[in-house]
Amino acid sequence: MNRLQLLATLLWILCRQGLHGSPTDGLTVPHDRIPLVIPQSTKPLDRPRFLAEPILDLTTHCDEECVKREAGLSPQDFQEYLSYETVYANGSRTLTTVGLQGVSSSNATAGAWSRKRTRRHVRHKRHIYGTDGRFSITGKRFLLDFPFSTTVKISTGCTGILVSERHVLTAAHCVHDGKEYVKGARRIKVGFLVPHNSRNLTQPDRLVMRWARVKRTQVPKGWIRGPSDLSMDYDYSLLELRKPHDHPFMKLTVAPPVEDMAGKRIHFSGFDSDRPGELVYRFCGVEDESAHLIYQHCDARPGASGSGIYGKVWDSGKKRWERKVIGIFSGHQWLEVDGEQQDYNVAVRFTAMKYAQVCYWINGNYKHCQNE
Numbered sequence: 386m387n388r389l390q391l392l393a394t395l396l397w398i399l400c401r402q403g404l405h406g407s408p409t410d411g412l413t414v415p416h417d418r419i420p421l422v423i424p425q426s427t428k429p430l431d432r433p434r435f436l437a438e439p440i441l442d443l444t445t446h447c448d449e450e451c452v453k454r455e456a457g458l459s460p461q462d463f464q465e466y467l468s469y470e471t472v473y474a475n476g477s478r479t480l481t482t483v484g485l486q487g488v489s490s491s492n493a494t495a496g497a498w499s500r501k502r503t504r505r506h507v508r509h510k511r512h513i514y515g516t517d518g519r520f521s522i523t524g525k526r527f528l529l530d531f532p533f534s535t536t537v538k539i540s541t542g543c544t545g546i547l548v549s550e551r552h553v554l555t556a557a558h559c560v561h562d563g564k565e566y567v568k569g570a571r572r573i574k575v576g577f578l579v580p581h582n583s584r585n586l587t588q589p590d591r592l593v594m595r596w597a598r599v600k601r602t603q604v605p606k607g608w609i610r611g612p613s614d615l616s617m618d619y620d621y622s623l624l625e626l627r628k629p630h631d632h633p634f635m636k637l638t639v640a641p642p643v644e645d646m647a648g649k650r651i652h653f654s655g656f657d658s659d660r661p662g663e664l665v666y667r668f669c670g671v672e673d674e675s676a677h678l679i680y681q682h683c684d685a686r687p688g689a690s691g692s693g694i695y696g697k698v699w700d701s702g703k704k705r706w707e708r709k710v711i712g713i714f715s716g717h718q719w720l721e722v723d724g725e726q727q728d729y730n731v732a733v734r735f736t737a738m739k740y741a742q743v744c745y746w747i748n749g750n751y752k753h754c755q756n757e
Contacts, residue, residue: 422483422485424745430478437566439543440690443556443716445716447721448722463485467739467742468605472560474599517684518684529592535634536654536656536664537553537577539624540573543555544691545693546693549634552625554637559690560573560602560622574597577595577632578595599624602625603746607619620716645699647697650671650696651681653732654666655692667685669681678733678734680718680720681731690715691713694711698711
């Protein structure tokens with residue numbers, strides 16, 4: 386079976402699983418009670434300089450102390466980390482502090498580091514593990530349909546995912562390097578794949594990138610810690626478009642344990658830099674998970690950062706499995722636990738508090754984000 390036949394078979398299987406079902410509007414309210422992230426004050430800050438170089442290949446290092454430190458955070462720590470900066474298209478910037486209500490161990494850092502897998506040999510840093518398992522998605526039939534149509538390109542070189550009629554989630558490092566905002570973040574744009582208007586019948590499936598302007602960008606303070614204390618735990622950002630789009634978007638939910646997802650797999654699509662002009666899809670099983678991160682060996686290359694990580698999650702209201710965003714692809718991490726060094730591709734997982742924060746960013750009313 387050649388690669389084209391393999392891709393066709395894969396897409397046929399995905400279609401049989403309901404790949405092309407239409408998404409439902411609105412955020413998903415998860416089963417666990419959602420805490421309230423309540424804005425307390427907003428103050429203007431100096432205008433950022435937008436001088437940092439974009440990061441397309443983020444790599445961090447973490448050990449057992451790093452993991453334990455996150456597990457021991459207090460509600461006051463989370464109030465600081467969930468406070469956020471907002472940058473507007475005119476270059477102005479504000480800092481909003483938040484308060485928390487309804488925080489418990491079940492929606493804060495529950496889910497301590499698990500060691501469920503057998504010992505592995507130390508790997509050399511790489512983003513492709515063994516045989517490249519990525520698939521280039523081609524043809525309007527797939528590229529313009531759900532879920533591939535929810536993937537967008539960020540003008541700083543990353544990927545993003547549509548989560549409302551006006552909002553795009555991406556990685557924080559695509560707009561901010563932990564110390565200052567990157568070049569191009571002030572006039573950042575979002576690219577949509579749309580049909581080409583040409584009458585050339587020899588290229589009926591040709592698509593082009595149409596760019597939309599961003600009204601404002603929001604980044605959690607948990608990311609803006611400085612380069613000496615860079616952590617993937619809060620590597621996410623929300624972009625608000627100036628005008629609503631007419632594409633399908635994917636609902637956001639709290640990341641469940643991998644055992645609670647169909648097939649125990651995650652999926653994501655991105656604009657990997659080694660395949661210019663192509664949308665690249667991949668899926669894989671989860672290797673391990675901590676309170677804030679999902680560790681996996683899904684193949685990826687620079688440019689995939691900011692891709693929306695999704696899985697099939699059970700919707701108790703509709704009594705069916707649905708694809709929902711549970712995290713954002715961040716990059717590569719060296720991890721040392723129990724004297725063993727591992728390397729993983731890593732995604733930020735949306736805890737209940739991160740979900741509440743992003744939900745507030747999208748809705749503008751924190752009361753809409755509480756589970757009734």
